[in-house]
Amino acid sequence: MLGTYNEPISVFLSSAPEDEELLKKFKTSLRSLGDIICVWADSDINLGQEQTKEISAQLNAADLILLLISPDYIASDHCNKVMQRALQRRSSKVCVIPIILRHGHYMNVQFHGLQTLPGIDKPITSREWSDSDEAFQYVVTGIHKAIEELLKSRHVQVTDQPDLTTRVLPPLHEEYVLPEVPLSALIARNPRGCFFKVKWPSIIVIFFIITTLSIIAFAHIYPAPITVMITPNNNTLNDNYLITAVTGVPNASQGQIQARVFSFTTPPQSKTVGATGIMQKAGVKAIGKLTFYNGMTTDQTVPIGTPFYVHGVTVVNLVDAQIPAAVPPMMGQITVPAQAINVGSDGNVAALAINQPCCSSNNTIFVRNLSAFTGGQDDLDYTFVKQSDIEGAASSLDQSLTPSARSSLQTQVHSNEALIASPQCAKKVSSNHNVGDRVDKVDVTVVITCTGEVYDKQALEKMTTNLLKQEATQKLSANYVLVDNMVKTKVTRITVVDSVKGMKTSAD
Structure with missing residues (x-):
């Protein structure tokens, strides 16, 4: 339900000359409030002796004072005087709202503590708004709430059915149609475009009587509807x-x-x-056995380490070979361990690769390898998985x-x-x-x-x-x-x- 009113809310706009373009957009946005407000801006006239008196008169008569704050406004002596007078008039019946247009340092300004629109940290020109129209619409919503509070302070009647002599405060974003007033000839407009009653006592009395009779007749023909609100229980x-x-x-x-x-x-x-395992293995010397034969009837000895050559491989006995004397017709013999001198597989000589006389000037000692030498391995470097x-x-x-x-x-x-x-x-x-x-x-x-x-x-x-x-x-x-x-x-x-x-x- 909305309050009804007999006179519009008088709105006073104060701005710096540098903010003229933003002022124009703001006045356009205020039109969405319809005829509930009457707007007057101090920029509508040039400053001078008589103009200053007019500004003072409009400021003293305003119900709602809107200060369009910017760094230029704060720097203006004229704007500061207007702001001081506005703050002096602030009361339960006079509302003062600073509208922050642009970013600035306002913490020490005298309006600090008032509720600002849309906010000091989010002015009209802030990039947080998609455009200034969105920002001004947000401001108009706040102004609409402030107007409702002003109407309440006037003890405005709250009703579902408006009478024929009053106008209804329209909700935002809804089309507002002014009811037809039969005595429109008795209403004139002042230079601000606001409605006011002509102060002719006789006409006012006649208008009051006709209006009262119309309300009584309308009430008998169309009884006021009763609104019943049902709140369902939930679980x-x-x-x-x-x-x-x-x-x-x-x-x-x-x-x-x-x-x-x-x-x-x-x-x-x-x-x-690639395989990254690396193996380095040292070579091994081949090993085997040598058998020595003695053709003399006395013992003979082949010293340890005596070399024997075969196919480029050198083989030595690892111990002294003490060969017993021959017992004709049998020759004395002994078998001792031996190994190749050098590392590698070349030392793996075949059986009987060594089969020769040795070790004495009269060739009475004979040597043989009755079996192959084995185990000889070359040095080995290779990669593995x-x-x-x-x-x-x-x-x-x-x-x-x-x-x-x-x-x-x-x-x-x-x-x-x-x-x-x-x-x-x-x-x-x-x-x-x-x-x-x-x-x-x-x-x-x-x-x-x-x-x-x-x-x-x-x-x-x-x-x-x-x-x-x-x-x-x-x-x-x-x-x-x-x-x-x-x-x-x-x-x-x-x-x-x-x-x-x-x-x-x-x-x-």
């Missing part, structure tokens, strides 16, 4: 339900909904990396394959479904060489398989909605109806028992 009901999601055929009577398991496997993707080589290549492939697999899996979720949990992804790694193999490079292949499980989200919401409605019917009277036909359902816990998903839901 919020919430509960928890255990719903089971099964991958088989669900039974709704047992609180079951459909679930399904699905997966996506990426095509194999390979990567070749390490576990980290395979794992590094697999990790690199995983970084690109797993997100792709998850994305492809997500496309399999239907519009009525929701994931029970985050999909689980497994990685399968294979390679063409094993760890420890002596190779320069290895090919690593990775396959990612992601598995997800979903439940029927729409069936869950429908089931919990029906359960909550049934509970509401039991706990509340049948007169209650569901607001906006909406029930909020939230899954609070999911428990897996023998591959069956039990979901605890909360419904409001």
